[in-house]
Structures are given as structure tokens and as C-alpha cells.
Amino acid sequence: MKWPQTRRLCRLQHMQKWKQRRKLGFLGIPTYWGSGLAEYNDLRYRFMAMDRLGSDLQKILEHSGGQLKKATVLQLGRGLVDILEYIHENEYVHADIKAANLMLGCIDPEQVYLADYGLSYRYCPDGVHKEYKENPKKGHNGTIEYTSLDAHKGLAPSRRGDLQILGFCLLHWLCGSLPWEKLLRNPTQVQEAKARLMDNLPDSVLELSVRGASTDEVEAFLSYVKTLDYQEKPNYKHLKDLLASVHTGGLDFSVPQEPAGGSTTKPTREKKAARVKRPPKAKAVPAEVEDDEEEEMKAKPVPARYIRGPPLTKPQAQSPKEVEDVPAVSRSLRTRGSVTYMEDDSESEEEEDDEDEEEEEEASPRPIAACYLRGPPISPGAQSKQKYTGRKTDGFSAMEIKKRQLLSHRRKHCEAQGGRWEGGRPTHEWAALKLQEKDRYPPQIQGYEHTHNSEQEAPPTRRNGWFSMFFFAGVFFFLGAALGVCQREFKPF
Template structure:
């Protein structure tokens, strides 16, 4: 079976692409460090991704190169920069890792940012490995074990950003990176749509049409986002559930629908009927009890409710253990 659901699903709102910069060109960040564009890796309607190296660096290893994300000066990339400076400072991430006795947390490390030619804004990240999208583009279904390994790592990141007043609001394979090694490091990147749902500790009120509806990858965004309400913690957890189903079963009830209102109608229909959603996706195959437990919990969350991250994590981890897997093992596709 192949993947009918893909992260490169229709985006509701297309923004004009920025004019690409030439490979070999240099940009200077706010500290004066210069970075040379080595290779253009990808281009979308809103951003360009380059492999870059620090000018004057002696290392020729590709592994030591960084990633540069380039976007229009006043575009979504500005929102991502704000999130990184406010909620993802390296000292805050390190403190969280120590407090929670973790070995790793997949928050991208931003090592530089700046403006270029008065019309571009750029962010520079440490190497995060390969995008999960490159795996799903090959129409591969992921094993339940691989999906649970990914979900556990992403859930850790979500708990961290949620505790820092933000939600991601656009979880999909394009925004997940995997750095293989002795252990697989899973990064959740792409904070263009990050939303401060709890400024100064005060949760925003649920108001439909208070924001542009349908923002993000249509296939995976939450019903809250479809309706133009500010995304909340439940929105991220529900999006992760849709991704898990897609990666493992290859389909969702709304796969192939181009109209975002029709997608939202389907999501509404299945919100209160998780068994029907699972039955559709798994077909004649045995339904995963871990998926059922996770989805039942996150679909029942109220808009401003604090999720029980420990219970969600424990359920996924226990299922992973039953399959003979662990977070210590590398993820295999």
C-alpha cells in the first residue's frame, strides 16, 4: 500500500516565493559571522532551504555544515524567529533536559539569524539530519514501532514548547528531521505557524474566525485551526495523531480532498467517533491499541485543558516496549 496522505498536501494559502540566492553567495548574521551558501536543498512557496558553511571554516565535512532557512523579511519566518528567541533559548532547553533527566530534546538549535539585501530574513540551524518527508515521499508505510519512536520524541518536544506558552500548529513530515546515529535524534522544526496560546500564563479564549482559517498543511491541522480559532495544546496533540495514522496506514478519511472546508467536515465527523476513524485507516488490519488509547485521549480534550503528557507518553512507551523497541534504538524505515 502507498501513502495517499502526504505532508505536501495542499496548503490553504499560497504566498509568493522569494527569489532564490545563488549558491556561493555570502550572508552575514547579526554578530557579523559570514555564511556561504553551499547548496540549495529545497524551495517552497514561502521559504528556501540551503546547506551553508561558515566562511573561513577549515572543515570540509558535510556533517559540520549548517542549514539556512531563507524567507521574505516580513513573512512567516519572522514569527519563527520570535518563537526561537522567546521560547527556545539553548539555556532553557538545556535546563529542561536536566530537570527532566532526558538524554535529548529535539528543539532545533538556531546558531544565527539576520537580514540580507533588505528583503530577506534568514535563520541558521545546526545540522538536523534528513527530513522525514524524504522517507514518506518514497511511499513507504512506517512500522508501528517506528511511528511510536517518532511520536514519543515529538511528544517530548510538544510538552516543552507548551510549557513555554507556545504551540507548534503545523506538525507534519516536512517539519520533522531525523539525525541517525547510535540513537536516532528526532527534531521538530518549522515554527512558522507557532502560536502563543498562553501569554503571561493566561490561556486565550476560544473564538472561531479570530484568525485565518485552514492555516498549515490541510491534511494534518486540527479542527480548531480549520475554524480559525487560535490553536491550543490539544490542537498539536490531535495533529500528531493524524500524522501517526498517515505514516503507519497510508491514508486518512479526507486524503485527496482539495477543499479545506470538506476536510474540516470530515474531521468533525470523526472527532467523536475514534473507532470509526481507526476502522477507516486500518481497514482489515488489526487496529493498534496504542493508537486507539492515544487518539481517544486527545480527541476528548477540552480547548484549554492541560493534557496528561505523562499518561500519553507512558501509553506510547509501553506499546513500544511490547513491540521490542525503545528510544535507545535507532529508527529504521
């Protein structure tokens, strides 16, 4: 919005006086509360406070397929005529009316506000209207889809230009399309299409009539705008009467039930006609199935790498030749997981029972192989002796089993001969090991005895600790006694 020229139009007191004078209950212009400058981090910012608004009408149109109900379109038109009359009486025009600039109220969605005054223009400064002067350099200003013919010619915006823009918007919202929608990239062609529409009134608008909702009101609106002069003041009351409607309720933004007619329905009809020309597909007869159809019906095997979950244990019992021999009526497609296969209906019940049994077997818990268990193998009598090495083992290895069998055989042989068996060895072997240790280790560490086990060695134990203590104590006593004798012998007289 251009400040400070237009901010006085949005002041609450100014709008309240206008509504009392015109006996209006609502005027769709956002209230201006204040503006100013603010400084932050050595930067100056301009701000403006106004009413909080909701969604725009363009989003509603996109949701409803670009078309609104006729009663809603006429209600929006009457409200916008009130807004334009207020703006025009204050020497300004909006010049950019479209669905994207129409905002719904945040508190009451049925109240529609006209926002975005970035292209607003003061057409009558100090009561003097701008002259009619075409300027090709300023041509096609505004939103190309709805802008007026005056803007296409480069004329300054005027009151009849605002009303013509509003008429194009009403026509679009009612019919769902405009004749120049596909020409928007070429503004000159859009200008020519709009000129043809205005020159051929009322027939050009009546051709766009939708089924169940005529365009008589919009055609009368545009016909009146066509009669206006560039500097002429419109009759706003007459315009509101042209857009009168029997419906007096709130705005209804629901999707219209009747499809759009005119140019929007022609492509769909052509497509339907083209579809009718195509030869109809022959219906499949169960008793007479062609070979090609049978090949298409046959399920193709899916590679195992594309199948998720456990592999299917059910084999393909029938060969392709056997499947061809089965009548087409008795065959049916069955799907299991991501695999589709052929099945005979006569044996479907038995196979379903088999599948249920297989599913029950798959669902029941199965013992886990020992190779997938962490830790030493669990077996009686070997939990304390088995040493875990971090490798996966499936019970005892063959060498350990042979070793245990050999030890058991030696033990039985030793006991049969009257010998004694201790710690996995005969007693005479332990005596031989002790003699070897005495010969192997020096005398100063012979006090330690090493005991051996069949699978692990026990730490050495101290046996002559008390003997060493008494030995050192005797040595100290002997030295003390010798020192006392020496002191008595060499005592001076």
C-alpha cells in the same frame, strides 16, 4: 521562526536546563546559535545560525510507500510529545506538525528534530490563555491534510490542536492513508470527514487497522485528545504511556513487509476479482495450432532502412506456403540483430554452421577498392610519373592504356628500323622540334632550349651563358682600349 519571541526557546542553555529537569537524553529542537544583520552591496540581510540538519521524513515516507513500521511510529510519537511539552510550557504552540517539518540529524539520523516554526503561535501570553472564539474568516488555517478541527473552525491554535494534528500524522504514517485524502480540494468536506472520525471513535480508527499492526495506541491517543477542553493542560506523561512500545531499539525506516489494509487494499482486491472474472486464455497446444496463431507467429519482414549494420546476406529460403506445411513443433523463432525470422529446428545445426562461416567471412578483412583510396593509383613504374588530379581513379584510364600501347608499338617499330629512342620519342622527332623552336622564338631568347617529355615539360636551361659573359667582357676591353687611344691622341702639348 518568529523573532525575538521564540528564539529563546532554542537556546542551548535553556534546553539543557529543561532536559535535566525532565531527565531527557535528547530533545528534538534545533539549537539556536545566533542571528543578526549583514550588509552587502548597500543591502541589509538578516541571518540566523543553527544546527545543520539532514533529510526530512517526507522523503523517507515516499521511499517506503507512505507507511512506516508500528514501532517506528510510536517512537516518533513519544519524541514529539516531549517536544510539544517543552514548547507548550513556554507559552507557544507549533500548529504545523507534518513529515516535511521533521528533519533527521546530520550526524545521527536516528535523532529527529521538529523544524519550521513559521505558524507558531503564542496561545498564552503572560499566562492568560486565548479565549474560545470562532472566526470563519481564519478557518482551515495550516496544512489541510493534518490541521485540527479547531483550526477548521477559525479558533486560535491551542495545545489540544497540536496533539490532534500529531494524532492524524501518526494515523497516516501507520496506515499509509487517511479517509479524507481525496477531499483535500474541499476544506469543508475534509472538516466533516475529520469530525466523523473523531465522533465515531474507536470504531472509525480500528477500521483503518493494517495487517500485522493494530491502531489501538493511536485510537487511545485520539480518544484522550477528544476529552480535552480548549484551554485544558494535557497530561503529557499519560500520552507517552499510551504510545509505549515493547521495541526499545533505534528508529527503523525500512519498508514494512506487510501490505496496508483497510481502504487501501479494497481497490486492489476489486481489480483482482475483475481479473478472475475474465475468461482464461487458452494455452497453445503444439500439435494443434490454429491458422490465426500461425499468422501471428510468422515474422514480418523489416524494411532495410530500419536495419542497422551491414545487410543480412542470408536469403529467405522458404516461402510462406512452405512454412505452413512445416509442423508447428519443428518451427521456432530466431532473432538476428533486429530481424526475427522463422526457422526449422531440424536444419538449425546446419544453418548455424552456415551463419558461423558467414560471420567469419564478414569478420575477415576485405581488400578496399581503388575507387575509395586517396592519392594516385599504385602501380610499378608509374609512381613518379602519374600526377594526382584530386579525382577518384580506379587504375589507369582507357586513354592512358591506349597511349602507352601506342608508344610501345612506335618504339618497337623505330628500333626495328635502326633508329634511336630517347625520352619517349625518336631522335629525328626531337631534331624537328628543335628546328621548330628556333623558328618560333626570337633570336634574343634562342639561348634557352625547351625539352619535351611524353607527359610533362622540363624547365628551360641556359646554354650560352659563358659565351655571353665572354662577349660582354670583350666589349668592355674594346671600349677601354679605344678610350685610352683617344686620350693619347688628344693630349695637349
